[in-house]
Amino acid sequence: AMYALRELGATKEELEKLRGALLEKLEKVVRATDISVDQDNFSFYLGQRKAYLGYYHYFFERISNETPLPNFDALIPGIAAGAFHALIRLAYGLEAEQKSEIAAGLAYLADAYQDVGHPEPKFHASPRSTFSAFFKTLVQSHSSKALAVPELTGVIYQKMAQVSASPSIQQILHEIPHPSEITLAEIAASNLKLFLSTNNFTALHTVTATHAARIVASYLDDTRELTYQLAVSSTVAMLTIPAEQFSERHTTTAVPNSRELAERACQSWDEHDIKFVYSCIREFEYYNDPK
Numbered sequence: 001a002m003y004a005l006r007e008l009g010a011t012k013e014e015l016e017k018l019r020g021a022l023l024e025k026l027e028k029v030v031r032a033t034d035i036s037v038d039q040d041n042f043s044f045y046l047g048q049r050k051a052y053l054g055y056y057h058y059f060f061e062r063i064s065n066e067t068p069l070p071n072f073d074a075l076i077p078g079i080a081a082g083a084f085h086a087l088i089r090l091a092y093g094l095e096a097e098q099k100s101e102i103a104a105g106l107a108y109l110a111d112a113y114q115d116v117g118h119p120e121p122k123f124h125a126s127p128r129s130t131f132s133a134f135f136k137t138l139v140q141s142h143s144s145k146a147l148a149v150p151e152l153t154g155v156i157y158q159k160m161a162q163v164s165a166s167p168s169i170q171q172i173l174h175e176i177p178h179p180s181e182i183t184l185a186e187i188a189a190s191n192l193k194l195f196l197s198t199n200n201f202t203a204l205h206t207v208t209a210t211h212a213a214r215i216v217a218s219y220l221d222d223t224r225e226l227t228y229q230l231a232v233s234s235t236v237a238m239l240t241i242p243a244e245q246f247s248e249r250h251t252t253t254a255v256p257n258s259r260e261l262a263e264r265a266c267q268s269w270d271e272h273d274i275k276f277v278y279s280c281i282r283e284f285e286y287y288n289d290p291k
Helices: 002-007 012-025 049-062 081-096 099-111 131-143 156-164 167-173 184-198 201-217 224-239 258-266 271-287
Strands: none
Touching: 002 012, 002 081, 002 271, 049 099, 081 099, 081 156, 081 201, 131 184, 131 224, 156 167, 156 201, 156 224, 167 224, 184 201, 184 224, 184 271, 201 224, 201 271, 258 271
């Protein structure tokens, strides 16, 4: 959030205000210091929060200009980690070109690794079988309570785990188009529409996650697996939103321009508001989508 606020043009005083607010929220977390992660046990410790420091040192030692994202392929199935916060932190680290923050983001992805499902992708011959069409149809089914979504409890990542554990939901995920048929632009538009129709906190995370994925994708030779897993994770996240929260919320009032939005964000103490505004401005600049 500090990085996003700085990029939005915050003053030193505004940055210090946010820093103080964030420090008050910090809780001491005791993590094992005797776990050494190497190539042989890399997969074994995935999803184990105690292994954060081991992963941090593993990545820090291997990050270079030639290899900015070591072993990232192994982390892609778990990009939903920490309700997408790990992916966002990694993206900010890459933008800031801070090796320690890149390592922290990768370590976060590893120790909070959350595989919500990576079904065998299918090719869809129909020209209507795009991710946008799939997502729109699924939203309609979910909002009309036509799907058997389990009763959910806990925070975002826990709800995503509960949804993805459902065999019927995993069957639905098999209908997501093949990676070669999905674009980040489609996912970005779908997640933005999801937020506009729900004003939901989880939907907000999918918007910032899509922006983060675009940043990370620029460092990959092949982006298809990342794009596909983002589509899967976004779908699971959408299914955690209560059906009654879906409605057409598109505003008809004048939308502030980017400068006004940035100024408002700089007055906020809410890290999610700040990151959301930052993502929306950057996505608007990239896609030129006024929504």
